[in-house]
Amino acid sequence: xxxxxxxxxxxxxxxxxxxxxxxxxxxxxxxxxxxxxxxxxxxxxxxxxxxxxxxxxxxxxxxxxxxxxxxxxxxxxxxxxxxxxxxxxxxxxxxxxxxxxxxxxxxxxxxxxxxxxxxxxxxxxxxxxxxxxxxxxxxxxxxxxxxxxxxxxxxxxxxx
Amino acid sequence: xxxxxxxxxxxxxxxxxxxxxxxxxxxxxxxxxxxxxxxxxxxxxxxxxxxxxxxxxxxxxxxxxxxxxxxxxxxxxxxxxxxxxxxxxxxxxxxxxxxxxxxxxxxxxxxxxxxxxxxxxxxxxxxxxxxxxxxxxxxxxxxxxxxxxxxxxxxxxxxxxxxxxx
Numbered sequence: 001x002x003x004x005x006x007x008x009x010x011x012x013x014x015x016x017x018x019x020x021x022x023x024x025x026x027x028x029x030x031x032x033x034x035x036x037x038x039x040x041x042x043x044x045x046x047x048x049x050x051x052x053x054x055x056x057x058x059x060x061x062x063x064x065x066x067x068x069x070x071x072x073x074x075x076x077x078x079x080x081x082x083x084x085x086x087x088x089x090x091x092x093x094x095x096x097x098x099x100x101x102x103x104x105x106x107x108x109x110x111x112x113x114x115x116x117x118x119x120x121x122x123x124x125x126x127x128x129x130x131x132x133x134x135x136x137x138x139x140x141x142x143x144x145x146x147x148x149x150x151x152x153x154x155x156x157x158x159x160x
Numbered sequence: 161x162x163x164x165x166x167x168x169x170x171x172x173x174x175x176x177x178x179x180x181x182x183x184x185x186x187x188x189x190x191x192x193x194x195x196x197x198x199x200x201x202x203x204x205x206x207x208x209x210x211x212x213x214x215x216x217x218x219x220x221x222x223x224x225x226x227x228x229x230x231x232x233x234x235x236x237x238x239x240x241x242x243x244x245x246x247x248x249x250x251x252x253x254x255x256x257x258x259x260x261x262x263x264x265x266x267x268x269x270x271x272x273x274x275x276x277x278x279x280x281x282x283x284x285x286x287x288x289x290x291x292x293x294x295x296x297x298x299x300x301x302x303x304x305x306x307x308x309x310x311x312x313x314x315x316x317x318x319x320x321x322x323x324x325x326x
Contacts, residue, residue, distance in 0.1 A: 008309055012281035015312065019262035020181055024190055028180070028198055030172035034165060036198065037205030044206065 168208055172201055175221055182222065185278045186229045188267040196232070200225040222283065223293055226275055233271040265315045273308035280305055 094105045134143055176197055183193035183200075203224050204211055211220055266274055272294060279290045280301070291298045 008305075009281055012277060012309060012312075013284075015262060016185055016266075016278065016282045019259050019266060020184055021259040023181070026177055026180060026194070028172075028176050028194055028201075030169040030176075033172050033198060033201045033205065034169060037168075037202045037208075040202050041206050 164208065164212065167212055168205055171204075171217060171221075175218055176201070178218075179221060179225055182278060182283065183225060183229065184263070185266060185282055186226075186271075186274055188263040196225065196228055200228050203228065226279075226293055230271055230275065265312055268315065269308050269311055273304050273311070276301055276304040277308045277312075 095102055097103075135141065136143065179197045179200065180190075180193050183196040184190055187193055187196060200221060204221055211217055214220055266277070269277070275294060276290060279285045279293060280287070285293070287298045287301050291301045294301065
């Protein structure tokens with residue numbers, strides 16, 4: 001250390017020492033710090049537990065969903081239908097005009113819904129009341145089934 | 161848990177005062193220094209199971225204090241902003257006190273320069289250790305110290321600090 005460095009050190013130390021001439025009494029109590037620390041630790045643990053619970057619930061939901069779709073796939077294979085379709089229909093939706101009013105035939109989900117109702121898969125799952133249309137892959141012909149005659153199983157999703 | 165807590169209480173009794181002095185030089189106000197020490201000690205308590213096994217608990221506490229002060233200085237509501245109009249400030253009862261002027265001079269330095277000065281010249285830490293604490297290289301510590309001392313000298317010489325008292 002050079003003399004200049006030493007002089008700097010001495011000067012700075014004196015300056016800093018004089019900056020705290022009027023030191024008041026310490027108000028901090030160790031017991032208060034301990035209480036605050038315990039509370040903080042408890043909050044952190046609670047937050048961690050909450051985060052783990054949320055992650056676990058989300059993971060369970062995803063696993064259940066995956067298991068459900070795997071079960072549906074197995075059911076499709078058991079019925080002798082291909083799980084995957086390699087050919088896309090030429091027109092995904094066709095409107096038919098019959099005695100029951102305009103109906104939309106959805107070639108993707110293979111269901112028929114009234115035109116004034118949403119034709120999404122969710123509607124089909126929630127209210128399976130309309131006529132259900134299925135296509136014979138060999139002949140390409142569509143056949144309608146009434147809900148009363150239809151089985152109580154869920155509609156088979158199209159894995160595309 | 162009882163032994164663990166007893167150890168922590170003993171540590172608090174031993175370290176609070178030195179930590180508060182360091183915090184004062186960094187923030188310039190005794191009350192805020194005490195708050196910063198409390199925050200530091202609470203942070204240490206959360207990690208006490210790891211800290212209690214360390215040889216250098218005081219060094220660890222100093223590091224946590226320093227990080228707390230630097231982090232606080234970066235927060236939006238504490239960040240310094242330039243303004244044309246000076247804000248109204250309460251005048252302390254002992255405004256003429258020399259120590260307050262010196263603290264103001266220190267407070268005028270950028271936070272990292274202040275930290276360098278306090279660690280090097282108050283805590284008497286070697287340059288390498290200061291560099292580790294501030295997560296920079298040794299050359300930066302030296303240059304920051306030189307700049308900080310030069311700025312303090314300028315403030316003192318120009319009479320903005322210690323006016324008529326030397």
